[in-house]
Amino acid sequence: MSTEVKEALKQPVAPRSSELDAPLQSKRMLVNLGPSHPAMHGTARAVVELEGENIASCKLDIGFLHRGFEKSCENVTWTQCFPYTDRLNYVSSIMNNVGFALAVEKLCKLEVPERAQYLRTITSEIHRICDHLTLVGALGLELGAMTVFLYAIEGRDLLWDRLTELCGARLTSNYARIGGVSRDAPEGWLEKTSATLDRVVLLRDEIDALLTRNRIFVDRTRKVGTVSRADALDLGFTGPCLRASGEPYDLRKAAPYLVYDRLDFDIPVGSNGDTFDRYLMRIEEMKQSDKMIRQCFRDMAPGELVVRDFRYVLPPKPEVYGTIEGVMAHFKLIMEGIQVPAGEAYGYTEAANGELGFYLVSDGSGRPYKLGLRAPGWPMLAALPVILQGALLSDLVPVFDSINMIGGEVEQ
Amino acid sequence: MKRFVGMSLTLAALVGVLVLLGAGFYWVAAGLGYACNGLAIWLGWNPPGTWSPFAFHVGITLGNLLTLMMVVLMISGSLLTVAERKWSALLQNRIGANRITVGGNPLGGIPYLLADALKMLTKERAAPDVRTRLLFELAPVLAFAPVFCLFAIVPVGPPIDLGAFFAGAAGAGRTVALQVASIDAGLLYLFAIASLSVYGTSLAGWASNNKLALLGGVRASSQMISYEVSMGLSLVGTMMAYRTLRLEEMVVAQGAPVLGGFPALGLLLQPIGFLVFFTSGFAETKRAPFDLPEGESEIVGYFIEYSGMKFGMMFLAEFLEIAVFAGVITAVFLGGWHPLVVDTGWLRAHVTPLWFGAIGAGAFLVKMIVLMWLQLVIRWLLPRFRYDQVQKLCWKILLPASLVNIFVTGAAILIDPSLQLLAWIGLATIIVIGLLVATTGRAAPAHDAGPAHGGHGAAAAAGH
Numbered sequence: 068m069s070t071e072v073k074e075a076l077k078q079p080v081a082p083r084s085s086e087l088d089a090p091l092q093s094k095r096m097l098v099n100l101g102p103s104h105p106a107m108h109g110t111a112r113a114v115v116e117l118e119g120e121n122i123a124s125c126k127l128d129i130g131f132l133h134r135g136f137e138k139s140c141e142n143v144t145w146t147q148c149f150p151y152t153d154r155l156n157y158v159s160s161i162m163n164n165v166g167f168a169l170a171v172e173k174l175c176k177l178e179v180p181e182r183a184q185y186l187r188t189i190t191s192e193i194h195r196i197c198d199h200l201t202l203v204g205a206l207g208l209e210l211g212a213m214t215v216f217l218y219a220i221e222g223r224d225l226l227w228d229r230l231t232e233l234c235g236a237r238l239t240s241n242y243a244r245i246g247g248v249s250r251d252a253p254e255g256w257l258e259k260t261s262a263t264l265d266r267v268v269l270l271r272d273e274i275d276a277l278l279t280r281n282r283i284f285v286d287r288t289r290k291v292g293t294v295s296r297a298d299a300l301d302l303g304f305t306g307p308c309l310r311a312s313g314e315p316y317d318l319r320k321a322a323p324y325l326v327y328d329r330l331d332f333d334i335p336v337g338s339n340g341d342t343f344d345r346y347l348m349r350i351e352e353m354k355q356s357d358k359m360i361r362q363c364f365r366d367m368a369p370g371e372l373v374v375r376d377f378r379y380v381l382p383p384k385p386e387v388y389g390t391i392e393g394v395m396a397h398f399k400l401i402m403e404g405i406q407v408p409a410g411e412a413y414g415y416t417e418a419a420n421g422e423l424g425f426y427l428v429s430d431g432s433g434r435p436y437k438l439g440l441r442a443p444g445w446p447m448l449a450a451l452p453v454i455l456q457g458a459l460l461s462d463l464v465p466v467f468d469s470i471n472m473i474g475g476e477v478e479q
Numbered sequence: 480m481k482r483f484v485g486m487s488l489t490l491a492a493l494v495g496v497l498v499l500l501g502a503g504f505y506w507v508a509a510g511l512g513y514a515c516n517g518l519a520i521w522l523g524w525n526p527p528g529t530w531s532p533f534a535f536h537v538g539i540t541l542g543n544l545l546t547l548m549m550v551v552l553m554i555s556g557s558l559l560t561v562a563e564r565k566w567s568a569l570l571q572n573r574i575g576a577n578r579i580t581v582g583g584n585p586l587g588g589i590p591y592l593l594a595d596a597l598k599m600l601t602k603e604r605a606a607p608d609v610r611t612r613l614l615f616e617l618a619p620v621l622a623f624a625p626v627f628c629l630f631a632i633v634p635v636g637p638p639i640d641l642g643a644f645f646a647g648a649a650g651a652g653r654t655v656a657l658q659v660a661s662i663d664a665g666l667l668y669l670f671a672i673a674s675l676s677v678y679g680t681s682l683a684g685w686a687s688n689n690k691l692a693l694l695g696g697v698r699a700s701s702q703m704i705s706y707e708v709s710m711g712l713s714l715v716g717t718m719m720a721y722r723t724l725r726l727e728e729m730v731v732a733q734g735a736p737v738l739g740g741f742p743a744l745g746l747l748l749q750p751i752g753f754l755v756f757f758t759s760g761f762a763e764t765k766r767a768p769f770d771l772p773e774g775e776s777e778i779v780g781y782f783i784e785y786s787g788m789k790f791g792m793m794f795l796a797e798f799l800e801i802a803v804f805a806g807v808i809t810a811v812f813l814g815g816w817h818p819l820v821v822d823t824g825w826l827r828a829h830v831t832p833l834w835f836g837a838i839g840a841g842a843f844l845v846k847m848i849v850l851m852w853l854q855l856v857i858r859w860l861l862p863r864f865r866y867d868q869v870q871k872l873c874w875k876i877l878l879p880a881s882l883v884n885i886f887v888t889g890a891a892i893l894i895d896p897s898l899q900l901l902a903w904i905g906l907a908t909i910i911v912i913g914l915l916v917a918t919t920g921r922a923a924p925a926h927d928a929g930p931a932h933g934g935h936g937a938a939a940a941a942g943h
Contacts, residue, residue, distance in 0.1 A: 098690050106776045120694070120866050209776035211767045211863030217571040277860070283768055284862045460694070461865045464776050 095123055098460075102131045106209050106464045110474050111448070113463065120460050125452040132474035140438040144404025145171055145245060148435065153239035155442070155476040158201045159194035161187075161230070162418045163476075164243035169324060170414025170425035171245050174407050175379060180371035181326075183247040188325045189363045190242050191416075192356040193230060193260075196267065197223045198419030198471070199307075199349040199356075203274055206346060206468040210287055215274050222270040229260045245405055246380040247373030257364050264357055271353055279350070288343035292454045292466035295340055302453070303446035306421025307348035308470055312340030318417035329366070330359050345469040379405050404433030418443050420471050442476040494845055501636055501657070501840025504546040505833060509644040509655045511545075512538030532653060535641070543659045551844070552630050556799040559851060560595060561588045563798075566852065567859045599791035607688055607784050614686035619785065619792040622679025625672045626799045631659040632668055633806040634727035636840035637816050643832035657840055658727060665724035669807065670711050673763060676796070677703040680765070680772060680781055683793065687784035695781030698866060699772030703763055705873040710759035712881040716752040716888040717745050717811055720901060726807075730815030734823045737902040742819065745812035748901050750908045751884040753812045755877045760808070761854065762869070764800040768861040771869060805850035809843055813850075818842040 096117045101107035110131040116123040136155065140148045152163040165187045172179060179187075204219025227237045232253055234242040242248055278284045294304070299312035309316055317334045319327040335351035337344030373380045377396035386393030399406075409431035415424040424441030447470035455463055515538030516531055525531045561576065565588050568575025577585035579594055606615065636657030644655070662668050677700055684696015718724060720743075721732040729745070737743040746753050762769040773780040782793045809815060816839030817823050827835050864872065891901040 096690055098694075105779065117694075207862065211770065211776070212861060214567070214571050214859050217573065221572060278862075281862065283864060283868075286868050287862060287865055459865060459867065461771075461774070461777055461863075 093118060100463070101128075106467060108205065108474075111467075111472060111477075113451075113467075115460065115463065117460060122455050122458050122460060122463065125455045125463070127448065127451055129448070129474075129478050132478040134479065136479040137438050137440060140435050142434070144433050145407055145435060146400075146405060148438070149241055149243070150239070153241050155440070155479070156198070156418065156420070156423075156444075156473045157238060157475045158473060159191075159198040159419045160238070160240050161190040161194045161234075161242045162198075162416065163423065164241060165191050165325075166414060166416040166418060166423045167425050168243040168245055169416060170412055170427050171405075171407060173414050174410055174412040174427055174429055175245070175405075176408075177246055177374055177376070177379060179247055179374060182251075182367060182370035183372050184325045185363050185367040186248045186252065186372070187243055188327065188330075189260075189360050189367075190230065190233065190240075190248075191325075192360050192363075193226050194240075195356045195419045196353050197226050199353050200226075200267075200271070202468065202471045203278070203346065203349050206288075206465060207274070207278060207284075209464045209468055210284060212277065212281075212284070215277055218270045218274050218277075222267040225263045225266055229256070229263050232256060232259075244373065244380070246376065247371070251372055257367075261361065261364060264360060268357060271350070275350055279347070285343060287461075288346060288465050288469070289341055290339070291342045291462045292345075292458065292469065293339060293341040294450070294454055298450075298453075299340060302450040304421070304450070305446070306417065306419070306443055307352060308345055308421065308447050310335060311337035311344035311348045313338050318415060318422060322415070324416060326363070326366075327359075330362050332359050332362075342465045342469040406431065406433060407435075415441070420444050420473065420476075421447070423476075440476070440479060442479065444470065444472045444477045448472045448477050494841060497844045498837050498841030500844070502833060502837035504543075504550075504657055504840060505636065505639065505655055505836050506644070507546050508539045508542035508657065509641065510538075511542035512536075512641070512655065513645060514538055515541070530641075530653065535653060539655055540659060543657060547633075547635055547657060547659055548627065548630055551635065552627065552799060552802055555802045555847070555851070556795055557592050557596075558589075559798040559801055559855075560795075561591050562851070563855055563858075564588055564591065566855050570856065570859050596791075599788045599794075602787040604787040604789070606786070609688045610784065611686040611688065614682045615784075616789075618679050618683035618686060619789045619796075620679070621682060622676060623792045623796045623799070625675040625679075626796050626803055628672050629669060629803045630806060632662055632665060632726055633803070633810055634658040634661075634730055634815060635806075635843050636836045637730075638727075639832045639836040643836075655836075656727065657836070661725065661727060663725065665726050665729075666714055666718060666811075667724060669726075670707065673710070674704075674707050676763070676800075679793070679796070683785065684772075684781035687781075689784050691778040692781050692783045694778045695772045695774070695783070698774070698778075699765060699781055702769065702771060702869055702873075703765070705870060706759040706762040706877075709755055709873055709877040709881050710763065712878065712885060713752045713755035713759060714811065715881075715885045716749045719885075719888055719892055720745075720748050720898060726810045726815075730810055730817070733814045734817050735898075737898050738906065741902075742814055742817060742823075743898055743902065744814045744819075747905045747909070748898060749812065749884070749888065750905050750912065751880055752888075753808075754912075755881045755884070756812070757808065758877060759873075760804045761857070762873070764797060764804055764854075766797060766801070766854070767858045768863050769869060770863055771866055774863065801851055801854050802847070805847040805854070806843075808850055809846040813846050816840060816843045 098115045098117055099112070100115060101112035102110040107113065112128040112131065114126040114128060116125070134154070136151055139151055143151075148167060149164055152167045153160040155163045168187075200219040200223045204216040204223075207213070207215030207219070227240075230240045230242075231237050233256065234240045234249060294302070294308070294312050296313045299309050300314060304312065305316070313336060315334055315336045318324070319332075320334055332355045335348055335355070337348055377392070377400075381387075381400055382393040382396050387397045388394075407427075407429040409429055411426070411428045413424060413426045415422050417423075421443030422441060423443050426437075426439035426441070427435060428437040430436040451467065451470065454466055458466070512535040515534040516525075519525045519531050519534040520527050520529070525534065564576045567573075576588035576591045579585065579590040581590055634656065638654035638656035641653040641655060664671075680699040680703070681696040684692045684694070684699065687693070717729065721729045723729055723732065733742055733744050735743050737747070741747070765772050773782075782790055785793060818826065818838055819842065826838065830838070887904065888901060891904055892898070894900055
């Protein structure tokens, strides 16, 4: 045997790993997803550069739902801003109402009656359940499990029916007012809502049973779109997405508002920061919200719905028709709007997707001088290209769903 | 209780209708055979009063083409479009399609069939200018035709002697069977034709000149080609056990008793083969959880540029695949036309040959319907796989499982050619799988790499 052959025999038979790793010559493909695309609810547009099925880069293009929320608010009275806030996160509009009302009340230094606070908490938490049901349902739907979506939507619709009885609208429910809430719960509403919540619990558990231990669902969401705790903090995450990454930060505990300091509830915290954890956060928060609403029902006492201060709240009709002060207050409020004291304030609440902040500047006239919105979904959406780097195209869908981008609030 | 009685009566009536349908099919086949014989005599090819096997064969095949392909396959394919709406509605606490009424009665959504057909046929045919014209037009045909051809080898009813229909025709070799073509190659034909359907899908994706469609086409071709491997290997065990490639002979062999009188069903002898074949076949139909080529929420699908009836054909091809797939499983794994609730030998001895055949055909159709229902339930319950997970399931779970299955089956047959040992192994496997599903089904998703039985097959069993 020649030395040459002996040398050759010493060489490994299989190709060296460096040869196996040699890049294949492939062209990148630019695919445009959205704004009209089944997965891009809320009309976002993602321009995805694909290498095979892997996402090489992703560029987001938003603004298809831009309505000029901040500017519009400068042109109307403080009270007239409320319908605009309904349309921010249209899945949980009362939370926006409440957030805005709390910010204005901060500026006015108003203390809202207790019953109104309870009602605000109840409606906020109902809407949190609605928001989370929508997310979980959409996540299921876009992963191909349409049945989950219909269960979730059934639960959401039942809750919307209850809110309709409370404030007259299904989607853009407009309930909070500066100084209180618009009206009291109708007779028998609490019992009816309790029954509805019981049904929602059943549906939620059904969804839980269908998804949480479903091998395919777990495979599709575990270790997909992972955001570490440090990254989540750096990127400005709040809400369930931040908590999924392991940071136990919730404004309802960190800076309690309304009656949250009196309620017994837990803040679920994840550990992996992946899509599955973000999903679990939602399921768990629905359970906590359910608990909170029932506590509110138990603790709530009859009482005033709005502050008795005619500088901020319309006087009752007998006083308008019967007293000169009532007529004057009514006239001033309708014609000039609430005279919010000059100054600035930042009101922040824990909305369904994170911190909802309203930064208000008042010059003492009846209209906002400047209004700034911190949309909860915005930092998560902005982080999407970072999260999706190197992921598969199919991962875009669950990740996009789990951060719950709502066009109304992100694009204002 | 009243509801239960009503449901039972409805189901019994359905079975009865299917049996009558089977009898009708036999008469059509035999009648056409008789007519062809008469024609041959009239043309002077055969002397009067003779029974020409060839003429009968032609007539019976024609009859089967009409009844099995046109009636069974087309009707069940189009009824499945309605069934999908109704059954998914039942699953989702909805009522389902009931807006089109005939005299105030929604008729269970059946009128939607006509409305759908009308819509598909009258829709504008929009097609991209930059398409590859020939392939674009060809793709729906290529998707549709192979599925159709597949049903040719499915034996719906047992062979009956012609003497059951015409007194003078009794004799050896002259039988009527509800099967379009009896081919020696049998299962090989099945694999060959099944692998053709990938062309329709991938060509549709390619010829559309659309990036999303292209992605869909590529996904479809990789998925379907991968699963063909495990699909083929999963049936090797049954081929060895029944020592034949012909489906009709497999069905006959499944009537033989093992384990003290229990029929030697493919499901009993080859549970792993069944699970692998079911999963692979499901992947071949490209429906959820294997609907990556469509992936409506990601890439919308390989048929994104198709409209009108061209889309309709691809759409219908999917439903036909469900029906054909159910038929093949019934024949290979569920005992085909053996009624199972009564002993086949006893039945053969106690009813006339025609009714024996009709009951067999009815049993076959019932099993087919159950399998189609199972497929729809799975489709509406499970989320979609990801591209890499589909490949992993195929190459890392299904393929090794089917290879192990082949070796175990081969060894068992070598040791005990009477299939008793194989049946015992199969029974043990079913029990083990059942126990595993029962114990791990509710456990937290901790384990990462599933055992061979895992993945979709186990999920399907659990769902059932």
